[in-house]
Amino acid sequence: MxxxxxxxxxxxxxxxxxxxxxxxxxxxxxxxxxxxxxxxxxxxxxxxxxxxxxxxxxxxxxxxxxxxxxxxxxxxxxxxxxxxxxxxxxxxxxxxxxxxxxxxxxxxxxxxxxxxxxxxxxxxxxxxxxxxxxxxxxxxxxxxxxxxxxxxxxxxxxxxxxxxxxxxxxxxxxxxxxxxxxxxxxxxxxxxxxxxxxxxxxxxxxxxxxxxxxxxxxxxxxxxxxxxxxxxxxxxxxxxxxxxxxxxTRGAPLLVVSGSATELTRKQLQQLAAERGATVHRVPPLPHSAVPDLEAATAVLDGALAAAGADDIVVFATVIEDSDVRPTSAEDADRIPRELAAAVRRAMENHVVEGLFTTGGDVTAAVLSELGSHGLEISGEVVPLAVAGTLVGGPWDGLHIATKGGLVGDVGTTVACLDHLRQTVELERRHVASAQTRQSP
The missing domain is CATH 3.40.50.10840 (Putative sugar-binding, N-terminal domain)
Structure with a gap:
C-alpha cells in the first residue's frame, strides 16, 4: 500500500x-x-x-x-x-x-x-x-x-x-x-x-x-x-x-555483470568492492571449464539479489582472482556470455534490479538479447568509451544501464560508472511521475 x-x-x-x-x-x-x-x-x-x-x-x-x-x-x-x-x-x-x-x-x-x-x-x-x-x-x-x-x-x-x-x-x-x-x-x-x-x-x-x-x-x-x-x-x-x-519504495540494488577476464577488469572490481562496499560473487563454472553452470549460477545470483538491500551493489563476475582465469576455446568463448546472460535473465525475473552495469562487449550484447531489449537509448559518456543510458524495448524497457569494454578506462572507471548509475536511479526514485488512465478502445 x-x-x-x-x-x-x-x-x-x-x-x-x-x-x-x-x-x-x-x-x-x-x-x-x-x-x-x-x-x-x-x-x-x-x-x-x-x-x-x-x-x-x-x-x-x-x-x-x-x-x-x-x-x-x-x-x-x-x-x-x-x-x-x-x-x-x-x-x-x-x-x-x-x-x-x-x-x-x-x-x-x-x-x-x-x-x-x-x-x-x-x-x-x-x-x-x-x-x-x-x-x-x-x-x-x-x-x-x-x-x-x-x-x-x-x-x-x-x-x-x-x-x-x-x-x-x-x-x-x-x-x-x-x-x-x-x-x-x-x-x-x-x-x-x-x-x-x-x-x-x-x-x-x-x-x-x-x-x-x-x-x-x-x-x-x-x-x-x-x-x-x-x-x-x-x-x-x-x-x-x-x-x-x-x-x-526504497528501490532495488544495482547489478554488475562481468564476463571479462582482463587484469584491468579484475582490478576495477576489486576497487569497486573496496570503495563502494560491493559484494562480489563468482559465477560457478561447469567442471573443468570456464563456461558458467547455468543452474548453479542462477542459484548464486538469486541468493545474492534476495539478500541485497536497495542501496547495495551486487557483482556477478566470471573472473575475480588471477586463479579464475582458465584456457578457453573459441567454442567456450561463445558460450560464456550466453550462459552468463541466461542466468542474469532468470534471476532478474525473480528480483527487481534498479540499475545494470555490464563490462565486456560480448557479455553486454548477450545480456541485452536475453532481456529482450532492442537496443540502448544513450544519455551520454561517463568516461571515454563507457556509456550510460536505458534499455529500449522488452520487459525491462527503461532500465538504467552503464556499460564498457573489458579494456576500457583505469582502475577507478567502474567506480565512476556505478556512481553515475547510482545518481541516475536516485534521481528517478525522487522523480514526481505522472500516469494517465488507460481508456478502453
Missing amino acids: AEVLVVADDLTGANATAAGFAAAGLRAATASAASGAEVITGMVSRFDVVVATTDSRHLPPDVAAARVRSVVRAGWPARLVCNRIDTTLRGNVGATTEALVDEVHTLAGARVVGLCAPAHPAAGRHTIGGTQLLDGRRLEETEVARDARTPMHTSEVVEILRQQTGLTTHLLPMATVTGRPEALVAEIRAALEAGVALLVADATTEEHLDRITAAAVTASEGLDLVWVTSDPGPGSVAMARALGLNRT
Whole structure:
C-alpha cells in the first residue's frame, strides 16, 4: 500500500502537492483518475505517495464527492488519506472533505477526524482567525471574487465548509497555535472528546503546520481514531511527518555483470568492492571449464539479489582472482556470455534490479538479447568509451544501464560508472511521475 493517498480536484494542485511530498523525501506520483479510478490500484504499491486528480473542482458537489469516494476505495489501504483543496477555497471544499471522511470511516471501521489547515505559506496563503487571506487580503477582495465558475464571496473557512457539509467543526485560533504546546494539545484533545469531526486551524508558517499536526497526533493518543487532512498540500506533508511516515519504495540494488577476464577488469572490481562496499560473487563454472553452470549460477545470483538491500551493489563476475582465469576455446568463448546472460535473465525475473552495469562487449550484447531489449537509448559518456543510458524495448524497457569494454578506462572507471548509475536511479526514485488512465478502445 501507499503511505499517503491524496485526492486532488485539479491537476495543477495535484502536481504541486506531489512535489511537496517529493521534497520531503517520499517518492510521489500523480495520476489522472477523472475517467475512472482503476489506475490508482496499480500505483499504490509502487510509490510512497499517490496523488489522484479527479478534475472535479467545478462539477456539481455530488459528482465531486462520488469521485473522491471512488479514488479512496481504489487506493485503500493507506496510512494517511488527504483531500487536496484549492488554496483560495474555490470548488467543492465541503462536499469533498465530507466524502473523504465518510469513505475512510467506512473502510477503516473507526472514527475519522479531519484536519483542515488551508494555509499555504510559501504561496502567500495564510489563515488568521479562521479567515483565509491571499497575499494579505480577504478572498472577496481579490480577483477570485470574480471567478466565472466559483466566485468567492467570503473568506471564513468554517462558513465555506458549512455550505456543503454538516461536519461539526472547531477552530484552532492563532493564539492557541502559537502558544504553549501543551495548551494546543489540550484544546485538540477537548475537541476530540466533544465529538468534533473537523478541526480548522490558523497558520501563517510551515512551523505552525508542524506544531498543529504534532499536537493533533499527540492529542489523539489512546483514542481509536484515524486522521485525514483537507488542505492545499503543506498541511498534509506536515501530518505525514507527524505520523512518522517514511519512504517505503526504497528501490532495488544495482547489478554488475562481468564476463571479462582482463587484469584491468579484475582490478576495477576489486576497487569497486573496496570503495563502494560491493559484494562480489563468482559465477560457478561447469567442471573443468570456464563456461558458467547455468543452474548453479542462477542459484548464486538469486541468493545474492534476495539478500541485497536497495542501496547495495551486487557483482556477478566470471573472473575475480588471477586463479579464475582458465584456457578457453573459441567454442567456450561463445558460450560464456550466453550462459552468463541466461542466468542474469532468470534471476532478474525473480528480483527487481534498479540499475545494470555490464563490462565486456560480448557479455553486454548477450545480456541485452536475453532481456529482450532492442537496443540502448544513450544519455551520454561517463568516461571515454563507457556509456550510460536505458534499455529500449522488452520487459525491462527503461532500465538504467552503464556499460564498457573489458579494456576500457583505469582502475577507478567502474567506480565512476556505478556512481553515475547510482545518481541516475536516485534521481528517478525522487522523480514526481505522472500516469494517465488507460481508456478502453
